[in-house]
Amino acid sequence: MKSDLTIVGFGIIGAMIANTLSDYINDITIIYKYNDKKSASYHSFAWINAFDKSPHYYNKLNLDSMHLWHDLYKNNFVSDSEIKFGGDLRLYENSNKIDNLHKLINSENNHGIKFLEIHKAKNDENNLLLDNFNYAIESEYDGWVDTDALINKIKKKLVTKRNIKFINAEVKNAISKDNNVKYLELDDRHNTKIYSEMFLFAAGFQTSKIASMLGIYLPQIISPGIVIASKPTNKVLNKYSSINLISENHIPHIHFRQNQDNQIICGIGSQDDSQFINPKEFTLNLYAELSKYVKQKIKYSGYKYGLRVMPKDGLPIIGLCENSNVYIVMTHSGVTLAPILAQIIKSEIVDKQLVSEIDSYRMKRFYK
Numbered sequence: 191m192k193s194d195l196t197i198v199g200f201g202i203i204g205a206m207i208a209n210t211l212s213d214y215i216n217d218i219t220i221i222y223k224y225n226d227k228k229s230a231s232y233h234s235f236a237w238i239n240a241f242d243k244s245p246h247y248y249n250k251l252n253l254d255s256m257h258l259w260h261d262l263y264k265n266n267f268v269s270d271s272e273i274k275f276g277g278d279l280r281l282y283e284n285s286n287k288i289d290n291l292h293k294l295i296n297s298e299n300n301h302g303i304k305f306l307e308i309h310k311a312k313n314d315e316n317n318l319l320l321d322n323f324n325y326a327i328e329s330e331y332d333g334w335v336d337t338d339a340l341i342n343k344i345k346k347k348l349v350t351k352r353n354i355k356f357i358n359a360e361v362k363n364a365i366s367k368d369n370n371v372k373y374l375e376l377d378d379r380h381n382t383k384i385y386s387e388m389f390l391f392a393a394g395f396q397t398s399k400i401a402s403m404l405g406i407y408l409p410q411i412i413s414p415g416i417v418i419a420s421k422p423t424n425k426v427l428n429k430y431s432s433i434n435l436i437s438e439n440h441i442p443h444i445h446f447r448q449n450q451d452n453q454i455i456c457g458i459g460s461q462d463d464s465q466f467i468n469p470k471e472f473t474l475n476l477y478a479e480l481s482k483y484v485k486q487k488i489k490y491s492g493y494k495y496g497l498r499v500m501p502k503d504g505l506p507i508i509g510l511c512e513n514s515n516v517y518i519v520m521t522h523s524g525v526t527l528a529p530i531l532a533q534i535i536k537s538e539i540v541d542k543q544l545v546s547e548i549d550s551y552r553m554k555r556f557y558k
Contacts, residue, residue, distance in 0.1 A: 193219040195539070196374065196386035198361055198400060199393035201231035202337045203524045203531060205344040207392060210532040212351055214540040219355045219384060220348075221376065222393075231337040231394075233494035235417050235445065235457040236525045237432060238333045239278060241303070242294055243523070247550060248505060252523060253301050255530035256331050262529060271450065272340040276431030277302075278332035279311055281323035283437040288325060295327075302330030314429045319483050322437065333431050334447050335525050357382065361393075364403040369514045371404065388539065392519040395497045401518065407556055408507055408520060413500035418473050418480070420454040421489040434459060441479045454488060456480045469495045499524060502556075506531075509552040510538065518553060 195215050197208050200222035208220055238259055240252035262268050263275065282288070295303055304327070311326035348354045359376035366372055374384040391397045398408040427433065432447040443459035456476060473493040481488060499522055501507050506521035508531065517539065521527055534545045
């Protein structure tokens with residue numbers, strides 16, 4: 191089987207890229223495992239944000255992509271069924287980080303972030319128990335994406351196009367010659383071989399594994415991610431699309447939102463090895479922490495767990511491998527960055543124009 195472009199991975203990044211490129215490339219094959227519970231999109235908190243992301247050029251990339259999400263909403267590419275805007279409310283129990291927050295708000299990297307009077311924040315979200323918090327920050331442009339809903343919407347659109355083929359499989363092996371991928375071997379019952387003019391790998395955490403088959407080194411940090419869900423409940427959040435709470439408790443930073451089905455989705459805002467060692471125990475502790483802040487009684491429903499994409503230096507890995515037909519897209523903050531990455535990749539693959547904006551993210555930085 192041969193195509194002009196093969197995309198491996200159909201999480202939120204792969205879906206947005208495929209949607210954009212499908213208008214320009216004659217024949218696209220998309221390889222991904224249906225209902226993949228290991229996918230970062232499956233267990234992501236799916237928060238659109240640029241809060242305190244550094245260095246400054248990475249912050250700008252996230253900000254620019256956030257505004258593209260708003261444009262996509264205005265242009266009806268995404269609807270209220272797939273996305274929720276409303277900003278983020280971030281509350282702090284003590285003043286440990288306030289000096290740094292003043293610097294952030296007064297910096298050129300600030301965009302839509304400001305301090306709020308704490309009593310106003312508590313009044314705005316009066317379904318929550320926030321007595322212990324003394325400082326509040328609002329991030330105006332934040333939101334979140336229902337990744338399953340949007341990915342399915344894009345897939346329904348793409349399957350109607352004659353130039354798109356979907357294959358339910360994983361890559362078993364990659365055969366290369368002279369720095370180029372000759373073909374991919376799949377793990378389906380036919381051991382299908384995929385030939386293509388170009389291969390784009392956007393397979394999340396698995397991208398490093400596939401790249402290693404080609405002798406390409408893409409270092410990652412093991413970064414477990416857990417989100418828990420409540421059973422559907424009454425409306426909890428009045429104004430904001432998400433809440434971040436930073437305290438002195440056993441779990442010092444949690445964030446949560448309420449989805450279209452009125453489930454509360456909750457995750458943590460920092461790395462915690464205990465979620466990797468004993469995820470079931472950790473989820474019950476996270477549920478207990480969340481319950482402290484919600485006035486009404488909420489019932490635990492379950493959790494999603496997997497490995498997040500986290501390049502070793504925390505920055506995206508994007509770009510064409512040198513003298514090769516392989517394009518790599520691997521990044522944390524995939525939900526936030528998906529729209530701008532789709533645009534950048536269209537420029538590089540379709541228009542053949544290198545985008546200087548991603549020079550700091552090319553993989554050659556690991557080969558110095």
